[in-house]
Amino acid sequence: MSVALYDVVIEGAGPAGCAVALELLRRRRRVLLYDRGLPGSGKVCGGFLGPELRTYVRSQGLSSAWSRLGLEPIRSVAISGPGTRELASNLPGDGGYACDRDRFDRWMLDRTLEAGADLSAGTLRTDSRRTGGLWRLQLSGPNRTIEVHTPVLVAASGRRQPARLAGRQEYFAVRTAYEGVRGLDGRVALHFVRRGHVGLNPTGSGRATMCLYVESECLRRYGADLDGLMRELRAVNPALEAALGPAARTEGWRSCRAVPDGVLRFGQDDVHYAGDAVTMVDPIIGGGIPVALEGGALLGRLLAAGGTAHQGSITRSYAREWKRRFLSRVLVAAALGRAERSDAVSGAIFGLLRWNPGVLGGLVRLTRAAP
Ligand SMILES: Cc1cc2nc3c(=O)[nH]c(=O)nc-3n(C[C@H](O)[C@H](O)[C@H](O)COP(=O)(O)OP(=O)(O)OC[C@H]3O[C@@H](n4cnc5c(N)ncnc54)[C@H](O)[C@@H]3O)c2cc1C
Incomplete structure (x- = not known):
């Protein structure tokens, strides 16, 4: 050989x-x-790319191939929780991108x-x-x-x-795509459900990638009937229901086990x-x-x-x-991932956001690279 x-x-x-x-x-x-x-x-991925991508592509001398990425510009992020209305904030700097x-x-x-x-x-x-x-x-x-x-x-x-997840709840992610999603013009949305979230990312012409991240327990109840699970999640989150109301799923479900390990x-x-x-x-x-x-x-x-x-x-x-x-x-x-998995902490964060929606912009800035 x-x-x-x-x-x-x-x-x-x-x-x-x-x-x-x-x-x-x-x-x-x-x-x-x-x-x-x-x-x-x-x-299985939400398909959101931060503004750091543009800096990376420039630093590598790859700008001439940029248009072949087929990215959708994203200027703001919207969030909602169970029973709450949607709040939105602009992304810092040049915003971000939605990708396939x-x-x-x-x-x-x-x-x-x-x-x-x-x-x-x-x-x-x-x-x-x-x-x-x-x-x-x-x-x-x-x-x-x-x-x-x-x-x-x-x-x-x-x-x-x-090796083992001593006492910790396992998380799973599933991804699919919809067409006819409402309210996603230049915007990525995170709709929180109990101990998890549904991410919607526009891919153009009313289409969106959907990434659902929930406790394995939640999936176990529904087995292969993920559309049934989505109906339950839409019932607890009115903003998610409004976004997906007229939408039709256009792809099969893909799943993965997502392990935050720290x-x-x-x-x-x-x-x-x-x-x-x-x-x-x-x-x-x-x-x-x-x-x-x-x-x-x-x-x-x-x-x-x-x-x-x-x-x-x-x-x-x-x-x-x-x-x-x-x-x-x-x-x-x-820290935000942990907060999402605690009913008490996520409830307190949504309470704070209701009282002062401006806090959302600060939270969003913390998640992005310093310019
Ligand atoms: C549910 C979910 C949603 C996400 N959403 C986003 C998002 O919206 N935006 C974002 O920026 N990030 C997101 N991420 C994170 C992002 O997917 C990862 O950070 C990114 O993929 C890391 O890239 P990587 O190259 O390290 O690993 P990967 O992309 O996983 O690539 C690893 C490669 O190694 C190969 N490989 C694995 N094992 C072996 C082996 N033994 N031998 C040979 N090859 C092997 C695999 O086939 C694969 O091609 C998300 C992650 C999850 C779980």
Whole structure:
């Protein structure tokens, strides 16, 4: 079997893996990405992209391909709770964008392949090992196994499932699309339901991506009848009912288990982590993709500058800079996620918003990157 040598091998060709790769390729490193699935094949995601995306695309010199993303501009966010009326606030700065998540992942991968990355379909076999400062990796694909050698291995393979969820309620997310949704012109909506939310993101011409994030208990009651679950949620939230009243579902349901874990991990056993593999940004703020892109670019720059000799010092610099740039946003997202899961706290927040709707703008600003 022939053996290929790479400067860096990256597990996972999602936004984070591509962002690490793009930085390395700009500095003429040889990069292989491998992925167990076809990127762009139906991730469960709200599809909201913050204004940070534009900054990232400019910094990578990718602006000429911007129009191919097919983004819808978003200027404001609306929220509602069970039995409350809808409140809205403008997004800070340039606002944000609604994207088709499959198209976005495919766009990132295409840019990375154009920049010179190699891509392999497959997963790592357990007999892969590190000896003499070199990873000897066996990658098992659908038709063949290849051997590649590299001094640097990056895991950008998305969020981890924790070993156990001691006493914690599990959360699930489902995604579908509707047409004929009302009140979403340039606006993303978060309709809170009991211990969860329904996110609606416009994708143009009255169409919207819907992402529902609820306790597994809620799904268990309805089994496969997710339209039945939606009827129950619409009955408790009048603003959600008003938005979806005339709408028709246009796609099947896709589901995933979403695990907020609160653990940070930057490097371990000579593997560097990127994107959700570092930590998951609670989906409530729709902010995971910018953190995956900017954090991935940061790791790529440090790996390119640091060479192969000092993996530990690269990890320390990465952890320090990552925390400086992203930790406050991640903690705000975690706090809002916790609030959503507590009837008492979410009730108090909606009480505060009824008393002073201006508080919403402050909360929204806390969830976005500083300009
Ligand atoms: C319900 C929900 C809604 C969300 N909504 C938003 C939103 O609106 N806006 C936003 O910005 N963020 C959102 N996020 C977060 C966002 O989806 C993630 O932050 C983002 O996908 C992280 O990118 P990543 O590259 O780290 O991981 P991923 O996108 O998960 O990519 C990981 C890649 O690794 C591959 N892989 C996994 N395991 C292996 C393996 N063993 N071997 C080889 N390949 C492997 C996978 O196939 C995948 O292609 C949401 C998350 C959830 C759960």
